Amino acid sequence: SQKIEQNSEALNIQEGKTATLTCNYTNYSPAYLQWYRQDPGRGPVFLLLIRENEKEKRKERLKVTFDTTLKQSLFHITASQPADSATYLCALDPSKNNAGNMLTFGGGTRLMVKP
Amino acid sequence: EPEVTQTPSHQVTQMGQEVILRCVPISNHLYFYWYRQILGQKVEFLVSFYNNEISEKSEIFDDQFSVERPDGSNFTLKIRSTKLEDSAMYFCASSKDTGELFFGEGSRLTVL
Numbered sequence: 001s002q003k004i005e006q007n008s009e010a011l012n013i014q015e016g017k018t019a020t021l022t023c024n025y026t027n028y029s030p031a032y033l034q035w036y037r038q039d040p041g042r043g044p045v046f047l048l049l050i051r052e053n054e055k056e057k058r059k060e061r062l063k064v065t066f067d068t069t070l071k072q073s074l075f076h077i078t079a080s081q082p083a084d085s086a087t088y089l090c091a092l093d094p095s096k097n098n099a100g101n102m103l104t105f106g107g108g109t110r111l112m113v114k115p
Numbered sequence: 116e117p118e119v120t121q122t123p124s125h126q127v128t129q130m131g132q133e134v135i136l137r138c139v140p141i142s143n144h145l146y147f148y149w150y151r152q153i154l155g156q157k158v159e160f161l162v163s164f165y166n167n168e169i170s171e172k173s174e175i176f177d178d179q180f181s182v183e184r185p186d187g188s189n190f191t192l193k194i195r196s197t198k199l200e201d202s203a204m205y206f207c208a209s210s211k212d213t214g215e216l217f218f219g220e221g222s223r224l225t226v227l
Contacts, residue, residue, distance in 0.1 A: 032214055043119075043206050043218030044158060089158065093214065102171045103150075103216065105158040 002027040004092060006106040013080055014114055021075040021109045023090035030092040033066055033073050038087045038108065047088075048075075080113045087111070117141045119219035121207050127225045131196050136222045138190045138207030147190045148208040148216065149182065151175070158206070164190065197226045 005024045013019050023033070032051045036044035050057045050066040050073065057064045063076040077084050087108040093101055120139045128134050140147050149161040162182055163171045169182065181193045190209075194201055204223050208216040 034215065038158075041204075041221075043208075043220050044216075046215040046217065049214055091158075101163050102160045102173065104160065107157050 002104070004028075004090065004104060004106040006088075006090060006109045008107055008109070010110040010112055012112045012114065015081060017080055019077040019080050019084070019111055019113070021088050021111065023073040023075070023106055025071050025092060028071070028092055029068075032093065033064075034091045034093075034103070035062075035064055035073075035075050036089040036091060036105075038089055040087075044089055044105075077111075080111075082113045082115050085111055085113050117217075119207055119209055119217050121205075121219035121222050123222055124220070125223045125225070127227065128197055130199060130226055134194045134197055134201075134224060136192045136194075136205050136207075136224070138192075138219060139188050140190055140207065140209030141217055142188070144209035144211055144217070146170075146210045146212070147182075147184070148210075149192045150206045150208060150218075151203040152206065152221075153203045161192075161205075194224075197224075199226050202226045 003026045032049055034049045035047045037047055038044045048057055048059055048064045050064045052068055061078045065074045087110045089105050089108045091103045091105045093103050122137045147164040150158050152158045160173050162176045164182055179195045183191050202225050204221040206218050206221045208218045210216050
């Protein structure tokens with residue numbers, strides 16, 4: 001069966017360090033993978049999208065890698081700040097068009113950045 | 116910055132009652148979605164809507180659920196006869212054709 005796995009344990013890091021979150025998937029061949037941020041009681045907020053033919057994508061302090069051989073994406077936040085504390089979700093869509101159809105979300109990893 | 120708006124923010128209803136959740140997607144977006152998140156669980160896809168018809172739906176989206184775009188701006192989710200297990204946060208989202216979704220802040224549904 002298809003699975004998307006994110007570390008369910010909270011990740012605690014010190015301010016200024018780099019946070020690395022992992023998303024592993026099985027039995028998918030996604031056209032692209034997305035990362036979202038979710039704060040408690042609020043809707044997910046889009047962060048980055050990476051396509052199957054891209055190895056890496058950057059946006060300000062964020063970096064995403066996508067290894068379709070390992071079936072894994074890594075999400076990095078450099079120079080982390082307490083304001084980065086949130087739950088980070090990865091999401092897959094196996095469709096080959098860009099219409100963002102039936103996104104399947106992982107369970108998310110909660111990041112806590114301590115001052 | 117344009118945003119997806121949802122109403123109500125919280126609705127409490129009795130089991131068996133009909134509920135309508137409303138959403139105003141971002142105005143130039145073409146694709147509309149409903150997702151739900153049961154407390155402490157994953158965000159789950161319900162349905163996607165394009166060109167005035169359903170384009171995809173999940174197993175959760177059974178005959179008790181329906182969606183409608185009654186005018187040029189609103190997008191609604193109706194649950195005909197609510198069950199206890201329908202209690203969740205329901206998120207509306209919209210997108211252009213780039214894949215990224217813009218979510219609303221959600222409507223919390225509590226079924227008693």
